[in-house]
Amino acid sequence: MSAWNLTGTAPRARDDGGERDGGALSVSRAVELAASALEAxxxxxxxxxxxxxxxxxxxxxxxxxxxxxxxxxxxxxxxxxxxxxxxxxxxxxxxxxxxxxxxxxxxxxxxxxxxxxxxxxxEGLLRQQVAALAEKLRREGLMDEARRRRIPVFCTRVAVVTSLSGAVIDDVKRTLRRRNPLVELVCVGARVQGEGAAEELVEALGRAAALDPAPDCILLVRGGGSFEDLMTFNDEALARAV
Structure with missing residues (x-):
């Protein structure tokens, strides 16, 4: 009954800031209410x-x-x-x-x-951090060509630093057996992902470099993974160890 008078005709709309009889709002008033709610x-x-x-x-x-x-x-x-x-x-x-x-x-x-x-x-933030670190190391001269060590064409003793529980070590062994089964392979285990992995890799690289007799080269490897998974290998201390 509130929306109709006793004659059965619709009442006139009231001018009360956009609100009409029956609770209906003008478009302007509805938009203003929505804008006020967003501003809050x-x-x-x-x-x-x-x-x-x-x-x-x-x-x-x-x-x-x-x-x-x-x-x-x-x-x-x-x-x-x-x-x-x-x-x-x-x-x-x-x-x-x-x-x-x-x-x-x-x-x-x-x-x-x-x-x-x-x-x-x-990932974008991680890539930005990696680029900034690479530029920092480049300015220090750590990426100069003169610092690069020559890798022998034919290695006889190879050290591999990686996880000993993953598939990657089997991939390395299989590839070496196919390409040159006479190569001596020395495996040095370390975690390649997760908290503390970068520190383990740094320590493992030190052990690999201290082997006697010394290896002709050291492989630092891991299997696939997302960019976030691979961030361990972008650690500054590990980069300096390399």
Whole structure:
């Protein structure tokens, strides 16, 4: 009965800031409420994959794209001033950590996440760290050609530093038997993954180098794995030991 008067005709709408009889809202009022709710959400840090990257825009300098995970996606904006402070260029496929807040563009009712800062995440961050370490070692001269030791064309004694429980040691033995069964193989065991693995590999390299008689070369090997699995071999102390 509240929506109709006794004559059975609809009542006139009240002008009360957009709300109409029966609780219906104007589009403008509904969008304002949604915008206010989004503004109440505190600043967030979100990790997602960049997709559909467009920017910087030729005139505004702003960047427009989406960030997504396996089940959701959201429009994202990086204003010109924020993008100017970047340490790397955004591109599709990157896993990136964004810090910012949600915004609703009232003219279209479109929600976006406005990122005020961003940094690489996941594998991208690891690759950035590896590149920085490689550049550090290069500046120190550790990668100069003059430091490279000549590997004999025909080795008679080979030391292998790797996990003795994985398939890789069997692969090495099988390959050597096929290519040159006369080669003497000395296995030095160490973990190749997980906490403390880099330290074990450094110690194992020291033991391999101290063998008597000395090996003609030392193989530092492991099987396949993800980039994260292989990060043990990007350890700075291990690089210096090599």
């Amino acid at each position: 959400i505190p600043q967030l840090t979100v990790i997602g994959e960049v997709t559909g990257f467009r920017g910087p825009h030729a005139r505004s300098g702003h960047c427009y794209f989406q960030i997504k995970d396996d089940s959701c996606a959201v429009d994202c904006i990086v204003w010109r001033g924020s993008y100017a402070k970047r340490t790397f260029d955004l591109r599709d496929g990157m896993q990136v950590q964004f810090t910012g807040s949600f915004n609703l563009y009232k003219a279209t009712g479109r929600m976006s996440f406005v990122a005020r800062s961003f940094s690489l995440a996941g």
